[in-house]
Amino acid sequence: MQPLHIPQLANRQDRTLEVIVDTMVPEFETLTPVRGKVIIKHGGTFLDLAAQAEAIITLKCDRCLQQYNHRLVLDASEIIWLEEPPTEPDRRGMEIRTDPEDLVDSLAPDGHFDPTVWLYEQLNLSLPLRQLCATDCAGIIPPPEPDPEPSEAQQLMDRRWGILANLKDRLPE
Numbered sequence: 001m002q003p004l005h006i007p008q009l010a011n012r013q014d015r016t017l018e019v020i021v022d023t024m025v026p027e028f029e030t031l032t033p034v035r036g037k038v039i040i041k042h043g044g045t046f047l048d049l050a051a052q053a054e055a056i057i058t059l060k061c062d063r064c065l066q067q068y069n070h071r072l073v074l075d076a077s078e079i080i081w082l083e084e085p086p087t088e089p090d091r092r093g094m095e096i097r098t099d100p101e102d103l104v105d106s107l108a109p110d111g112h113f114d115p116t117v118w119l120y121e122q123l124n125l126s127l128p129l130r131q132l133c134a135t136d137c138a139g140i141i142p143p144p145e146p147d148p149e150p151s152e153a154q155q156l157m158d159r160r161w162g163i164l165a166n167l168k169d170r171l172p173e
């Protein structure tokens with residue numbers, strides 16, 4: 001998926017572009033390609049974005065730490081405002097920039113939109129917060145009970161005590 005020049009999107013029929021996705025997304029590790037679609041609509045002062053996609057990913061269980069495969073189902077939508085970035089910092093600039101939404105959710109009207117980057121962000125947001133291999137995962141299974149047989153070191157000690165006891169018997173009182 002190539003970055004889209006936003007003004008060209010406005011010239012399209014219905015001002016909408018539907019991109020079929022069947023690809024590995026860079027930096028987002030999946031067992032299967034991410035399959036689905038991204039729909040980008042130019043709304044004049046904003047982009048109306050939607051994505052429906054699926055992929056199998058490998059996660060690590062929070063409870064038992066085992067890896068397991070998970071079917072990630074993405075159904076996301078977002079509005080990104082088209083605004084000229086401020087040409088010079090104004091006095092209120094600092095205050096505005098503290099709001100992270102202002103940083104992420106706007107693009108220059110004559111700039112580019114990269115569907116791959118957006119899809120990557122949406123996939124990351126759709127990862128389950130609580131990763132469990134099964135709803136009834138028992139967690140980390142404790143190691144097996146210690147061997148009830150006496151250890152080798154223990155047997156060696158017993159033998160030495162036996163020799164000592166024999167010596168003691170042979171000593172004159």
Ligand SMILES: [Zn+2]
Nearest residue numbers: 061064133137
């Ligand atoms: Zn588990």
